Amino acid sequence: MKESQIESYLREKIKAIGGIAYKFVSPGNSGVPDRLVLLPEGRSVFVELKAPGKKPTKLQLMQHKRMQALGHEVRVIDSREQVDIWLREL
Template sequence: MAKNPLESKIETYLKNQIKNIEGLCYKFKSTVNGVPDQVVIYKGTIHLVEVKRPGERPRANQVQVHHQIQKQGVPVHTVDTTGAVDAFIKDVLGAEPKIQTKPKEAVISSKKRFKGMG
């Protein structure tokens, strides 16, 4: 089954934002269903992050595995929007999310516009 593009965009945003604050973000592939899909390492802490489509919540088996992990003292977080990613970075990691802006395209004016000036 293909990953929903919206989920992949949030995952990419998470990876980019963690990189921007000089943290590490790795895709985690497990043989156990329900394990969060991202590992975030930042300033001596490790957090597991489940990325979902906007409005989607973890499935029952994911909730069960998340609770087992949390009982071992490892935080598990779920993000489903870019805003949730920013809140995770600010509230949990204690870092300031970096704003990603696309570079502006150069505007080239037509020479005809300036004809007769000069």
């Protein structure tokens, strides 16, 4: 399965629960997560999507740590099953 397929699945599932999954780009800041997910009740989460079995790069991990140090949640998801697990946790 391709990363883009997992990303589409995430968008559909987030929309179904009343949220928005914005494509997140930050010019001049490589390695930022793929999506900024805005959930009902004011919760926001950055989501890094990967193809199954793939891991974030060192640059991506550095960006994740910077965001987490500021108190923001960052999730790394590499399958539809992980999307479903995460949504059940919500």
